[in-house]
Amino acid sequence: MEFQGFERENGEVGVRNYVAVIPTVGCANEVVEEITGRVNGCKALLHHQGCCHIPSDLETVERVLIGWGRNPNVAAVLLVGLGCEGVSIDRVYDEISKSKKPVEKIVIQENGYRKTVEKGVETVKKLLELAKESKRENFDLSKLTIGVKCGASDTTSGIASNPAVGEAIDKIIENGGTVIFGEITEIIGAEHILAKRAVSSEVSEKILSSVKELERKVRSLGIDLRGCNPTPGNIRGGLSTIEEKSLGAIVKGGSKKIRGVLEYGEKPTSNGLYVMISPGREIEFLTGPVAGGAQMILFTTGIGAPQGYPIAPVIKICGNPRTCSRLHEHIDVDVSDIITEGVSVQKAAERILEKVVSVASGEKTKAELIGYDKTVDIYIRGMIL
Amino acid sequence: MKKVGRAIVLHERDNVATMLNDVDSGEEIEVISQHGTFKIKALNRIPFGHKVSLRVIRKGERVVKYGEVIGVAVKNIQKGEHVHVHNLKSMF
Numbered sequence: 001m002e003f004q005g006f007e008r009e010n011g012e013v014g015v016r017n018y019v020a021v022i023p024t025v026g027c028a029n030e031v032v033e034e035i036t037g038r039v040n041g042c043k044a045l046l047h048h049q050g051c052c053h054i055p056s057d058l059e060t061v062e063r064v065l066i067g068w069g070r071n072p073n074v075a076a077v078l079l080v081g082l083g084c085e086g087v088s089i090d091r092v093y094d095e096i097s098k099s100k101k102p103v104e105k106i107v108i109q110e111n112g113y114r115k116t117v118e119k120g121v122e123t124v125k126k127l128l129e130l131a132k133e134s135k136r137e138n139f140d141l142s143k144l145t146i147g148v149k150c151g152a153s154d155t156t157s158g159i160a161s162n163p164a165v166g167e168a169i170d171k172i173i174e175n176g177g178t179v180i181f182g183e184i185t186e187i188i189g190a191e192h193i194l195a196k197r198a199v200s201s202e203v204s205e206k207i208l209s210s211v212k213e214l215e216r217k218v219r220s221l222g223i224d225l226r227g228c229n230p231t232p233g234n235i236r237g238g239l240s241t242i243e244e245k246s247l248g249a250i251v252k253g254g255s256k257k258i259r260g261v262l263e264y265g266e267k268p269t270s271n272g273l274y275v276m277i278s279p280g281r282e283i284e285f286l287t288g289p290v291a292g293g294a295q296m297i298l299f300t301t302g303i304g305a306p307q308g309y310p311i312a313p314v315i316k317i318c319g320n321p322r323t324c325s326r327l328h329e330h331i332d333v334d335v336s337d338i339i340t341e342g343v344s345v346q347k348a349a350e351r352i353l354e355k356v357v358s359v360a361s362g363e364k365t366k367a368e369l370i371g372y373d374k375t376v377d378i379y380i381r382g383m384i385l
Numbered sequence: 386m387k388k389v390g391r392a393i394v395l396h397e398r399d400n401v402a403t404m405l406n407d408v409d410s411g412e413e414i415e416v417i418s419q420h421g422t423f424k425i426k427a428l429n430r431i432p433f434g435h436k437v438s439l440r441v442i443r444k445g446e447r448v449v450k451y452g453e454v455i456g457v458a459v460k461n462i463q464k465g466e467h468v469h470v471h472n473l474k475s476m477f
Contacts, residue, residue, distance in 0.1 A: 155433065155434035156434075158403075159393060159395070159403050159405070159434070163395055163451075189475075189477065190453070193453050226477065235469075235470060237434050238403070238404070238432065238433075238434035238435035238436060238469065240436070240455070240456060240468070240469050240470050240473045240475075241455050241456040241473065241474065241475035241476075242475055242477060243453070243454065243455045243456060243475060243476065243477075244450060244455035244456070247450065247451045247453055247455060248451070251395070251451050338393070338405075339405045339406075340405075342391055342393070342405065342415070342417045342422070344417070344419070345393075345395075346419075
């Protein structure tokens, strides 16, 4: 199985060929919006972080900004800083440059709004010319890293879309690919099962401790995540225990061995399956695997989650027949025939795999066609100071 | 036309299947598994998304879905019976 992608200087392969314009702090968003609004073909990664964080969060933000820039879907980068932010624009610039792709930076406090915009537009036009030189070539699936997510889930997610995606990612891993899933909140109640699938006792321990750590933090705020699950709505839908609920979510992670636990935004060190410490909310979750190098996301939904991502195609898979017909403009792969016609999960997984290959080769996702792909953010765990 | 219930087995180790539609007590359920389909009779009304037992599960036995333990039976459960919070409890 092969797809057609863009090879980068460092040997990684993109499924898209974007010039990314990245604010190093939320205060630079206006300038980035103006620049990207004036030139076709570039992508803004607007977020709200980059300053007044506790040190561990500042480290996370820098990791994400570097990871965005290094993502193989990005051909070239323009960084826009304010000047006084906590994030070091120079460090971000240097780290992205190591991937050998063209990187430029401009700072608002050195130029003011108008001049920064003007310079930014010129720079982006120049970077777009460089990006145009890349052409699609054939590569096997070992060049793919895929993030997996479920959102706006319902009963059909645990029966149809999540098991089908689980089957599909098993195949991707068998073909040498890399897969990242996470959402630690969704793992609670099934962490012992995931831990059994770890390649080493060290990884197993890390899975258990990531859940413990999240539960401890949330408990300190007076909330018991384990005790409030399954919710009354889950029980009406047929879920009897927290184990069952969590299994229904993590089944989208397939059945392969777990190679490691990644920090949020961290890049996997080899191929295979990884768990990333990440939240369930879409706008922050999606940033995690993309900053970790994922070129695409497989995203299951029941009720209908519309969001894409600026620099990575997000494939929506749905098992709810009503959602698939009502929201067909948002759903890329309809697997509702698992429910309506008793089609096997394996057959549905084949369709998902075909879609992965065609989207990787350039076919636009529904979110890309609509342009439902602009809202992102970075997962911050401490206070804003 | 006689209504047919339909349920899916998500893993070969499972002792329950998940309903793909609603079924009434006494109606037949066509169970879809990786190794083909077979029929069982529903002993209760079982709604869409809820679980049906594929065999006798004794009190204290583990209930398995997705190939993993989702809890323990707190009552004897008959083949074709609705499996939910009244006869299945979390192991936490």
